[in-house]
């Protein structure tokens with residue numbers, strides 16, 4: 191079984207063809223993503239090449255399926271370029287969270303993705319809260335009171351605005367917020383600090399993955415939330431522990447993301463990896 195390992199700002203993924211994924215159980219995917227007993231990864235990207243438009247499935251390390259992933263899309267676009275399926279011309283990719291436009295540029299080191307429209311309706315996440323939008327939703331976690339903005343980028347995000355970002359707090363409270371009862375499909379969580387009208391800093395807790403160094407859809411969601419609150423302009427650099435992404439807005443919250451991708455390795459998985467497993 192062949193896997194291609196890439197990262198976007200330290201958010202790392204394994205890419206495999208659907209014929210490989212079809213052989214894997216839920217538990218085996220968890221094992222492959224495990225950093226001590228498997229190859230280790232923030233998720234699995236499954237390439238489906240049945241149709242004219244390439245289609246991406248995104249599996250979190252806990253085995254759950256995500257509708258969309260920003261770093262995952264940049265990595266998948268770069269993978270398609272590496273295998274010669276696309277060129278430097280823009281192309282479409284299907285995800286469960288909608289169709290997006292990708293462009294591999296600067297050699298193949300940068301990828302631009304039109305991530306689609308940020309949506310603020312709680313129903314879009316889904317979240318079981320009243321109202322057409324939840325822009326300053328009171329939340330309590332770990333005994334602390336927060337104000338959250340709910341955003342769907344195709345996948346769900348709960349963006350908490352803070353005066354000063356504390357990454358330990360993200361690690362301590364991420365899981366509790368991810369699994370609050372108001373989020374029936376759980377949620378990704380970002381703590382966001384506005385630095386100025388063109389820069390924000392975020393800490394990320396990903397649904398199904400935990401604390402990560404960077405996240406594309408989280409960057410889009412956090413920038414969208416701060417834009418909606420009137421705190422930033424149309425061009426926002428999102429600073430994360432793993433590095434920065436450039437986010438820009440056009441029209442009615444159409445979100446564009448630009449950032450790097452790096453290839454790490456092509457790996458052959460040994461079947462011995464599953465020897466002690468029953469399924």
Ligand SMILES: N[C@@H](CCC[C@H](N)C(=O)O)C(=O)O
Nearest residue numbers: 256259260261345405406407
């Ligand atoms: N790392 C990703 C997000 C991956 C999916 C997420 N964990 C979810 O369940 O929605 C990104 O770069 O966007």
